[in-house]
Amino acid sequence: MTIDDQAVEPDLDPRQLPSVTLDGWRRFVDAKPATFELLDHDSYSSLSGAEKLTFDDRRMAYHSELVIIETSTVRHITRQGRLLSLLNQRECGARRSMIVSGPWASGKTTTIKLLGKIHEQNVRRRYPGQDRIPVVYITTPPKGSPRKLASEFANFLGLPTRQRHNTTDIADAVCHVLTEARTELVIVDEIHNLNLASAAGEDMSDHLKYFSEHMPATFIYSGINVERSGLFTGVRGRQISGRSVLIKTGNFPFNDEWKSLVASMESALRLYKHRDGTLTRNSKYLHQRTGGSISSLSHLIRAAAIMAILSGDDAITREALDAAIIDHAAESATSHPITPKAG
Structure with missing residues (x-):
């Protein structure tokens, strides 16, 4: 391949539109x-x-994105999401939902978005040429209100909201559009922002229930340790618990799957002087360094790869991994030597 061949390839646009709008989600x-x-x-x-x-x-730009690894957790959640959507397709009453819960940076958002992506691609294949909106993706607004929640749906769809529109007006418009657009999956991220101990949280919970009952869709929620956030407390919490499947995510143990994750990321590197097997041989170190977090692992390898290109070394070494600074949670939980480069 020549540089001219590279020039005709599509540019890797470093900007990614937020997925909380219809245009961003479709991209x-x-x-x-x-x-x-x-x-x-x-x-x-x-x-x-x-x-x-x-x-x-x-x-x-390529290394900043690298690859999405299909882990056992990803496979489990996508299978459960598919199963629930099939169970709910003929349901007229209360539909079953799924809640994905886990600690920070355990791959929750990546996984539920991948579930939505796979579902929408399947719908497009089944119904080619139809102008459907198979999947909606929003985040729960912090310190939110029913109006803010309804506005998140409206913003995703590009529906205008004005001061004279009350919460019910916005919610009814959203439900009408999504029902007409044959929406099948609604993904609500950051559900830990919903605090049932507050009046606003109770109101938001009631409106989520309103949405779920007024559109024939399966709801998928995701949040940080939601089973300990008060989401299942009280009458409303027990109702959510009784209608939801809870799936937990977490950091990976040091096992064959972890080694396979490291090997997959290493095989995706595009560095001229990198010695194949370097990361695989250091898989135990990488686990200790990241605490088994796939998010921290991805951060570490991508950062080391980009630093290798910038420095001209064009290889990831143990010293380069030691020098890379990653998320504070991983850095605080583990210790590693910082090896300064000579000269």
């Missing part, structure tokens, strides 16, 4: 997995300074 669903083909070493060495900068910018 997320349409997005293909990131790919990048290296020039052979001689061709890369012969690039001019400007050409090399352009090529390396694309390499860094």
Whole structure:
């Protein structure tokens, strides 16, 4: 491959639109997995300074995204989501929902969005050419209110909301549009922001129930340790608990699956001087360094890869991994030596 061949490939746009709008969500669903083909070493060495900068910018954009790994947790949640949508398809009354709960950075959002992406792609294949909105993705507003919650749905759809519109007006308009658009899956992230110990939280819970009863869709919720956040307390909490399947996520133990995750990420690297197997041999270190968090692992490897390109080393070494700074939660939970580079 030559630099001219690379030039005709689609640019890796570093900007990603938020998925909480219909346009942003559809772009997320349409997005293909990131790919990048290296020039052979001689061709890369012969690039001019400007050409090399352009090529390396694309390499860094590629490594900033890297790959989404299909873990056992991802497979379990996507299967359960598919099962619930099938169970609910002929249901006229209270539909079953799913709640994905886990600690920070345990892959909850990535997994539920992947569930939504797979579902929408399946709907598109079954009903080609139809202008449907199979999936809605919103986040629970912090310190929210029923109006703010209804507005999240309206904002996703691009429906205008004005001061004279009350909460019921907005909610009814949303339910009408989503019913007409044959929406099947509604994903509500950050559900831990819903505090049933407050009056506002109770009102928001009631309105989520209103939405779920006024549109024929399966609701998928996700939040941080929701079983300990008060979501299941009181009359409303018991009602949510009685209608929901709870699936927990967490950090990975050091086992064969962890080693496979590391190997998959390493195989996706596009670095000229990287020695294959370096990360795999350091899989135990990577587990200790990240506490088994796939989010922290992805951060560490992507950061080390980009630093390798910027420095010209073009390889990830143990020293480079030691020098990389990742999320505070992982850095606080583990200790590692910082090895300064000589010179």
